Amino acid sequence: MKSGFTLIECLVALLILAIVLASATRAIGMSVEDVHNNYIREAAMWVAENKINQYSIDGVYPDMGITKTEVTMAGIEFTLSTNVSATGNQYFRKIDVSVNEKAHNYSIYHTISFISQY
Numbered sequence: 001m002k003s004g005f006t007l008i009e010c011l012v013a014l015l016i017l018a019i020v021l022a023s024a025t026r027a028i029g030m031s032v033e034d035v036h037n038n039y040i041r042e043a044a045m046w047v048a049e050n051k052i053n054q055y056s057i058d059g060v061y062p063d064m065g066i067t068k069t070e071v072t073m074a075g076i077e078f079t080l081s082t083n084v085s086a087t088g089n090q091y092f093r094k095i096d097v098s099v100n101e102k103a104h105n106y107s108i109y110h111t112i113s114f115i116s117q118y
Contacts, residue, residue: 043074044099044109051080051097052113061117062093070102077102091117 005013055062062084069080083096092114099109 039074040076040101041108043076044078044101045111047071047073047078047080048097048099048109048111051082052095052111055095055115062095062115064093078108087114093117 064084064086066081066083069082071078071080079100079102081098081100083098085094085096087094095113095115097111097113098107100106101108
């Protein structure tokens with residue numbers, strides 16, 4: 001008998017290699033998607049924190065109500081919804097900020113803060 005591999009053995013080895021490579025490709029794709037989603041969430045957090053910090057910097061006691069604005073951060077378009085409402089103390093207002101990616105209909109980042117009149 002001659003030593004070596006048969007055609008069946010080679011095909012089985014190629015099948016196993018194809019399965020391993022397909023699994024690795026899926027894992028790499030999921031990692032790339034996770035990095036992209038984290039990038040979007042981080043940019044949404046910056047947008048919300050910038051909005052809250054702007055109230056403090058301006059030194060203006062905000063009027064109550066809901067406002068929606070469009071903001072671009074890090075090349076991503078966001079819809080920023082700000083709801084300013086009263087609290088039990090007349091000298092404090094609650095600021096509820098929600099950030100959505102313009103292309104999607106769900107909230108990516110949501111935060112609440114309070115601001116005082118004096």
